[in-house]
Amino acid sequence: MLALTLILIPFIGSILLFLLKGSNVSTSKNVALFSSLITFAVAIYTFATFNPLVPIEAKYTWMKDLNINFHIGIDGISLLMIALTTFLVPIIILSTYKFSYKNHATFYMLILLTEVALLGVFMAKDIFLFYFFFEAALIPVYFLAAIWGGKDAPRITFKMFVYTIFGSLFMLVAIVYLYIQGATVNIQELYTTGKLISPTNQNLLFWAFFIAFAIKMPVLPFHTWQPDAYSESPTPATMLLSGLLSKMGVYGLIRILLPLAPIGVTNWGFFGMILSVIGLIYGSIIAIQQNNIKRLIAYSSFAHMGLMAAGVLSGTLSGIQGALLQMVAHGINAVGLFFIIKIIYDRTNTRELSALGGITQKTPALSIYFMIIMLGSVALPLTNGFVGEFLLLKSVYDKNVWLGAIAGLTIILGAVYMLRLMQRSMFGESNQVTAKFKDVSGTEVAVLLPLAILVVLMGVFPNIFLKITEPAVNSILQIISSK
Known part of the structure; x- marks a missing residue:
């Protein structure tokens, strides 16, 4: 029942918001935040009481003639992604409290519907249900970006939509093929079907699924929609895209x-790993050259996803465990960084790095939060990014020394673009744009403080997360090794 409850709470919240379209802004915000916090509370309870030997599942008949069921469940891998989703959604909602959006009830309804779809993806035990939620997650974010984004948002979000739908068509064909071969839609049962398929058809399955997931992350060369979409979307939509939706691709791998x-x-x-590492280096180099601070973080996110994809495709315990830990770390850091960029833009009305400087002179609190989250992003030891990045680099290095050495450049390049961002925006002499910059307060602190705390806690106690996912990861590795 816990699994179903996690989906129902935000879904009920979205229905309430639909019925409250004529209400004031405060009511819409509070309903959305309350719904997301209850969902987070249920996730915390699930996390605290989780036992990998006791299954958490819910199964209901959906399409009886096709033997397709609404079948959801939670294992260690799902639980980590559920924890990330249910933590970040209320943070994202809270980050909007100082702002008013037109059609506010619809705005918050779409955020909650995105949470419903994300949780569905991470809990689906039926492959058609996985596909349904995988596609459904895009729809509310598309409208969030297109309606509340910048002047070029409709064109750019349409490009994102076309890319994603294009990739998903390949996945749908692969799913139908597997369904015909195995006469089942149960993901666990299809693992056996997959092993019995000929090598030629397995190669085709690899590319069908890889393209779909590579577009969602994204991975080179399927990334061209991402920088523009992240830059033109309203910050809450950018947070959802970078912090959560991109993780569906890694989870799918x-x-x-x-x-x-x-x-x-x-x-x-290995070819997929090469593409991922090339994307990692390419994204990092482009990030160094950016003057627009939002696009800088967008390319940084692209680079991080490339390393995660490479680690997963290594097919090793360290690679998969590192990717899972890094998904959580990157989700926290990306949301924090995009929110800080939003704060800077709202106070200065510019995202140009060359126009900033000297902000730290009047903002001790913001400077501390920015520094902590930035250090997590560059994977400083004892921050949330360190253990995951170390495991990922180890997995790539173990697969191929030269590829691992190239991937290791992320340590240097990541430090360059993030320290450049920090130095040129926060330090130096203040100017006319930044002279009256006010420090963070109220809901801004409420957003940044828990993110900063988690940056440190995950860095100091990574085993809390690694132990939860290890049994499920080992189960997948056993399936792979018995091919």
């Missing part, structure tokens, strides 16, 4: 691609 096409991964996984 772990849950779907690796165990369903193990021979395909053996044959083509």
Whole structure:
């Protein structure tokens, strides 16, 4: 019942917001925040009482003739992603409290519907249900970006929509093929079907799933929609895209691609790693050159996703565990950084790095939060980014020394673009744009403080998260090794 409750609470909240379209802004915000906080409370209870030996599932008949069920469940991998989703959604909602958006009830309804779809993706035990939620997650974010984004948002979000739908068509064909071969839609049962498929068809399955997930993350060369979409979307939508929706791609690699096409991964996984590492270096170099601070963080996010994809495709315990830990760390850091960029823009009316400087002279609190989250992003030891990045680099290095050495450049390049951002925006002499910059307060602190705390806690106690996911990861590795 816990699994179903996690989906129902934000769904009921979205219905309430639909019925409250004529209400004031404060009511819409409070309903959305209250719904997301209750969902987070249920997730905390699930996290605290989780036992990998006791299944948490819910199964209801959906399309009886096709044997498709509304089948959801929670294991260690799902639980980590549920915790990330239910933590970040109320943070994202809280980050909007100082602002008013037109059609506010619809705005918050779409955020909650995105949470419903994300939780569905991370809990789906039926592959058609996984596909349904995977596609459904895009729809509310598309409208958030298109309606409340910048002047070019409709064109840019349409490009994002076309890219994602294009990739998903390949996945749908692969799912239908697996359904015909195995006469089942249960993901666990399809793992057996996948191993019985010929190597040639497994290669095709690899590419069908890889393209779909690579677009969602994104991975080179399927990334061209991402920088513009992140830059033109309103900050809450950017937070959802970078902090959560991109994680569906990495999750899909772990849950779907690796165990369903193990021979395909053996044959083509290393090529996928090469693409991912090239994207990692390319994204980092472009981030260094950016003057627009929001696009800088967008390219930084692209680079981080490339390393996660490479780690997963290595097919090793360290690679998958590192990717899972890094998904959580990156989600926290990305949301924090995009929110700080939003604060800077609202106070200065510019995102140009060359126009900033000297902000730290009047903002001790913001400077501390910015520094902590930035250090997490560059994977300083004892911050949330360190252990995950170390495991990911180890997995790539173990697979190929030269590829690992190239991927290791992320340590240097990441420090360059993030320290450049910090130095040029926060330090130096203040100017006419930043002279009256006010420090963070109220809900801004309420957003940044828990993010900063988690940056440190995850860095000091990473085993809390690694131990939860290890049994489920080992189960997937056993399936791969028995191909």
